[in-house]
Amino acid sequence: MQIEDVTMFQVIKKDMAALEDELLRAVSSPVPLLREMGTHLVRSGGKRLRPALYLLAARSGPAFEEARMMPLAVAIEIIHMASLVHDDVIDSADTRRGSPTANARWGNQVAILGGDYLFAQAFTLVSGRGYGEEIAVRLADLVRELTAGEILQDSSLYRAELSEAEYYQRIEKKTAHFLAICCEIGAISAQASAAVARGLYEYGHAIGMAFQLTDDLLDVTGDAAKLGKPAGHDIRQGVVTLPVIRALDQSPNRAELAAIVTDEGMTDAMVARALAIVRASDGVAYAQAKADEYLTQAKAVLPEAIPEAVRRAFIKAADYIGRRDF
């Protein structure tokens, strides 16, 4: 399911359809391997949540103009794509969204260099188009935070003593800042007021926190078929998320759970047992409550001074994030 199918984004439905063609055009290259990889990545789909938020935010400003906004929407999705390509190399992942990953299909060399190419292509797309240097600053900042978040995550793998504060810091860098910047630069590029840009940044930040919390929750509670990966994937990879942190603090079986999540050689049976312990604790309800708090906050910080249709769509986006099960 792509985000454009969801009624909340009716207001940008046409933009989202155009985005697919523009993405294909942007990943084209005279180098055959780069073109193949780019086309494969675009055709493998994705929720397109980041450019959708950007395009929605851009409709909050007086200078919205579809043709002028599109290259930045494309750049945003391409940055996301490049970052996933590198993540899949790091995780030695074979599939994503049911398609082979770039590293599985073309090897690590092409995937690493292809990811670099896509990052550079994103900066090409936004340079020399009159967006102003502010936009390039934000995009570069976004990539830095994103990679710093991934590095923080990698340096806290298989750690049972991770604090909630460390968890929030990590998901902020990894996800919330990205979504916040998408909303903020939408406002900036359409010349919305500084107050609107700030409000939309805060909105994006809050739904980003909720989005990652939900993602992490789904890894504990979700259905393997809908997720496209087995539940407990994070636990197996050593990524300690909020429901687990809470269970490590509260569960009567916390010692057993700690022994499993810190064991780099854990078996399938151990992952299943860890999931059972977390599900039996209040970790799921606790993380769900935090996600709900962020969604309530997201709606509260939405600026008043944006078109009503855009405002409604942002509210629906928040509801959708709270409801999603994939």
Add this chain to the structure above:
Amino acid sequence: MQIEDVTMFQVIKKDMAALEDELLRAVSSPVPLLREMGTHLVRSGGKRLRPALYLLAARSGPAFEEARMMPLAVAIEIIHMASLVHDDVIDSADTRRGSPTANARWGNQVAILGGDYLFAQAFTLVSGRGYGEEIAVRLADLVRELTAGEILQDSSLYRAELSEAEYYQRIEKKTAHFLAICCEIGAISAQASAAVARGLYEYGHAIGMAFQLTDDLLDVTGDAAKLGKPAGHDIRQGVVTLPVIRALDQSPNRAELAAIVTDEGMTDAMVARALAIVRASDGVAYAQAKADEYLTQAKAVLPEAIPEAVRRAFIKAADYIGRRDF
């Protein structure tokens, strides 16, 4: 040996000393692993040829101002550094310039993400500083060409039928375009005329071709101690360079050479035999003549309308590239 020690760059000696401090500052990060990696990379040294060419070119324009030029010089070296970090992951290299590589020291995860962080940091450095969008366009273009060149190289490994034209296309993307852009944006950022910018681009392109030709020659003829890696490294990695292409065409032992360079499992003895065949052919003299042609061309295209001290330094840089043995 760093380039700043070479008398040719006397004119930018002070800039080059300042560059080291600025590089250290630019790779600093609140994330400890990123800071450690960046500091290690800067301290491991390097010829700093690219920022040196940029700073020299910047002295060809009327608006040269050291403080204003420095962030772009830093960005250029950081892009080069990031690209080497990713190359070392791809090649599983353990050492570079006698120091452990980032992947050897911190693993592939940190090296891949750290490289991404450095690329983004380079774009942060040049955004919002009034260089104008033209500069960001060139830098992004540079990274795209660089990665495309690496991908071309990777897709032509262990191929005995590589043409000279394919070889030139590859080294143009991999090296010449980078050096050309360094010279060109130096001129642009110091508001030199379009003719000067164009001439310096062509100069950089020509010395870039010569630089890579020399690099490839040294892999055949060089001294392991000075190179910091055994001769024949390219042959072992499957990278077919001009002296080898020529020997594959002209040597009486070309069938034997072709059998070796296309064998992914070649032994040390086979590499030594391949080197002996290439050295006995006219491949070395042929590639040397091509490098010399490019250096002659580089000097010929140098614009007249630049300060005499800068012009002399550019001529010395060309001579230095022709002479280097490391």
